[in-house]
Amino acid sequence: MNDPMIVPQGTYHLTRFPADPRDRLRAWDAADAYLLRHLAATGVPERTGGVVVLGDRWGALTTALAPHHPVQITDSFLARQATLANLARAGVDPAAVRLLTTQDDPPDTVDVLLVRVPKSLALLEDQLHRLAPAVRRNTVVVGAGMVKEIHTSTLRTFERILGPTRTSLAEQKARLIHCTPDPDLDRGPNPWPYRYALPDGIGVLSGRRVTNHAGVFCADRLDIGTRFFLRHLPRPRAGRRVVDLGCGNGIVGTAAALAEPGADVLFVDESYQAVASARETYRENAGAGGRAEFLVGDGLADTAPASADLVLNNPPFHSHQATTDAPARRMFAQARRALRPGGELWVVGNRHLGHHITLRRLFGNSELVAGDPKFVVLKAVKK
Structure with missing residues (x-):
C-alpha cells in the first residue's frame, strides 16, 4: 500500500486498478489533495448539491466526496474499477455515488463541476461541450492538475466553452483552475467525433x-x-x-x-x-x-x-x-x-x-x- 491521502475530508488508503503490491505509483497526487483542501476551506459541497467529478483518475476525489453523493464521469474502465475498490476500502456504499462514462448522457443540471485535467485536450473539449448545457451561471467550476499538465491551451478551452478562467498559485507543483460560467457564451458546435x-x-x-x-x-x-x-x-x-x-x-x-x-x-x-x-x-x-x-x-x-x-x-x-x-x-x-x-x-x-x-x-x-x-x-x- 502506498502513502495514504490525508486531506480535511479524512484519511484514505487508495490503490490503482488492478492493484499490484509491486506498483509504487500512487492512486492520488498533489492536485487531488489541493482540490480537496480548497473545497473544505470554501465549504462548496456543503452549500450546494449536484456535484459532478470529471476525469477522476483512480477515484480519489469521488471517494473523499462520497458523503455529497457525487456523479463521476470517466473514460477509463480501470479508473471506474479503482473507484469501486477504493469506495469499498473506505467503507462507502457504492450506491452513494453515481458512475457514468464519457459516452453516457451527462446530468441535466450541475451545481459543482470538478475537473481533473486529462492528458488529452480533445477529451476535455468534448466533455466540456457535453456538460455545458447543464452548467448554470452560479455553478462552481474548479479544475485541478499538476503544473506540467495545465497549459495556455487548457485555460483557453475552459474559457471558450464555459466562461472566464483564471488559475491559482501553485502548491506542491499543483494548480487549480477557477472558471466563471457564462451561459450566454457562443461556444460553437462540438467538433467530436x-x-x-x-x-x-x-x-x-x-x-x-x-x-x-x-x-x-x-x-x-x-x-x-x-x-x-x-x-x-x-x-x-x-x-x-x-x-x-x-x-x-x-x-x-x-x-x-x-x-x-x-x-x-x-x-x-x-x-x-x-x-x-x-x-x-x-x-x-x-x-x-x-x-x-x-x-x-x-x-x-x-x-x-x-x-x-x-x-x-x-x-x-x-x-x-x-x-x-x-x-x-x-x-x-x-x-x-x-x-x-x-x-x-x-x-x-x-x-x-x-x-x-x-x-x-x-x-x-x-x-x-x-x-x-x-x-x-x-x-x-x-x-
Whole structure:
C-alpha cells in the first residue's frame, strides 16, 4: 500500500486498478489533495448539491466526496474499477455515488463541476461541450492538475466553452483552475467525433473512413506505428477468433475483418471512447457481413482461456502521465492466457522498448516479422 491521502475530508488508503503490491505509483497526487483542501476551506459541497467529478483518475476525489453523493464521469474502465475498490476500502456504499462514462448522457443540471485535467485536450473539449448545457451561471467550476499538465491551451478551452478562467498559485507543483460560467457564451458546435479518410498505401483500408471520439490515441491522423503495423498484418483464417487488443479506433481489427470476412473479431479497450470509435469504424467499413464483438474492460482479463487464435496489439507505454511498460506486460500475459495452443500474438512497438525480451520470457519465443529504424513487428506463438 502506498502513502495514504490525508486531506480535511479524512484519511484514505487508495490503490490503482488492478492493484499490484509491486506498483509504487500512487492512486492520488498533489492536485487531488489541493482540490480537496480548497473545497473544505470554501465549504462548496456543503452549500450546494449536484456535484459532478470529471476525469477522476483512480477515484480519489469521488471517494473523499462520497458523503455529497457525487456523479463521476470517466473514460477509463480501470479508473471506474479503482473507484469501486477504493469506495469499498473506505467503507462507502457504492450506491452513494453515481458512475457514468464519457459516452453516457451527462446530468441535466450541475451545481459543482470538478475537473481533473486529462492528458488529452480533445477529451476535455468534448466533455466540456457535453456538460455545458447543464452548467448554470452560479455553478462552481474548479479544475485541478499538476503544473506540467495545465497549459495556455487548457485555460483557453475552459474559457471558450464555459466562461472566464483564471488559475491559482501553485502548491506542491499543483494548480487549480477557477472558471466563471457564462451561459450566454457562443461556444460553437462540438467538433467530436472526428471522421477522416485513411491514406492510400495501407492495404484493404486505403481510402476508407475512420471515426474517432475525443481522447482516442492519434484521433486526428493515422499514427506511424499503426501505419507500419497495417503493412505487415497476418491474414486471419476463416472461422478463427481474432482480437484487436487495445483497439483504439479499431482500424487494426477492421483491417483483419476486411482481409477475411469469415473471421470473428473481438475489439477490446479500457477506454469507452475507444470502443465507441471502433464500433463505428467497423460498422462503416466491414459491418455488412462480418462478425464482431466490442468490449470495454481490463484487456482480456475476463475472456475465456484458450479462446482466441490471433491477438493483434499496439500496446501503450503510458498510464495517465506515468511512462511505464506495465500495461504492455499485462496485455502480453493476458494474450498468452487467451490464446489457444498454436495461437499467435502480433505486436508493434517502438524498437527501443524491448518488447521481445518480455515476449520471450512469457512465451518462450519471439520472432521479428518486420522492422525499420523506429518500429518493430514481433510475433510470439503459444506452445
